[in-house]
Amino acid sequence: MSANESDKILDEKNSLHESLSKLSVNKDESDINDSNKAANLRDLEKKREDYLEWPEYFMAVAFLSAMRSKDPCTQVGACITDSNNRIVGVGYNGMPIGCSDEILPWGKTSSKPLENKYMYVCHAEMNAIMNKNSADLRGCKLYVALFPCNECAKLIIQAGIKEVVYMSDKHKSKPSTEASKMMLNMAGVKLQQFVPKNSKIVIDFKEIDWNISI
Numbered sequence: 001m002s003a004n005e006s007d008k009i010l011d012e013k014n015s016l017h018e019s020l021s022k023l024s025v026n027k028d029e030s031d032i033n034d035s036n037k038a039a040n041l042r043d044l045e046k047k048r049e050d051y052l053e054w055p056e057y058f059m060a061v062a063f064l065s066a067m068r069s070k071d072p073c074t075q076v077g078a079c080i081t082d083s084n085n086r087i088v089g090v091g092y093n094g095m096p097i098g099c100s101d102e103i104l105p106w107g108k109t110s111s112k113p114l115e116n117k118y119m120y121v122c123h124a125e126m127n128a129i130m131n132k133n134s135a136d137l138r139g140c141k142l143y144v145a146l147f148p149c150n151e152c153a154k155l156i157i158q159a160g161i162k163e164v165v166y167m168s169d170k171h172k173s174k175p176s177t178e179a180s181k182m183m184l185n186m187a188g189v190k191l192q193q194f195v196p197k198n199s200k201i202v203i204d205f206k207e208i209d210w211n212i213s214i
């Protein structure tokens, strides 16, 4: 055999080898794809593990409700639940029914008390209690974005709510928060700061694959 012929045979052999190894890489990829598909199908037959737990869900409802607030500084939401984990009241801070939130003030820095929001705004907890859809709230839990003020604490106690789960305690040094804590403790209302398991809970309508056109 000539040197030329032997080179040609060697080239053909190398090229065959290359094609075979490409085929085997493709086969590996397709094996991985198949096993991913199988795993996804198996997942669809099992209970989901990343669903929202009750406390996360109720606090998220409180925060969603806060998004309805027109207060430019602080939006507070509250969600009341019964012993069967049913939501029995939801509310956010806003002006009283029939009192125009276009006319009443939203500011807080006027030297005239009548020109500040504080005289008029109904607190989230008050609205959640007033909006209740069950006969009474005895033994219920209240989930709220901000630790309740002293006025809300009185309503919580009188309504028979037995536990307050709050997110922020940013006004802890205010006398109204101190008075609130004193009364809630005296009345035996359990206080628990919420520790979120999820740093984010997102509803992205565009991500939901239900053929919704946005």
Ligand SMILES: O=c1ccn([C@H]2C[C@H](O)[C@@H](COP(=O)(O)O)O2)c(=O)[nH]1
Pocket (backbone or CB within 6 Å): 071, 073, 074, 075, 076, 092, 093, 094, 108, 117, 121, 122, 123, 124, 125, 146, 147, 148, 149, 152
């Ligand atoms: O227990 C509470 C305390 C306060 N709020 C509401 C009332 C106001 O609308 C804001 C507080 O306004 P700032 O500008 O932060 O003073 O929060 C409530 O709903 N519940």
Ligand SMILES: [Zn+2]
Pocket (backbone or CB within 6 Å): 123, 124, 125, 148, 149, 150, 151, 152, 153
């Ligand atoms: Zn309050």
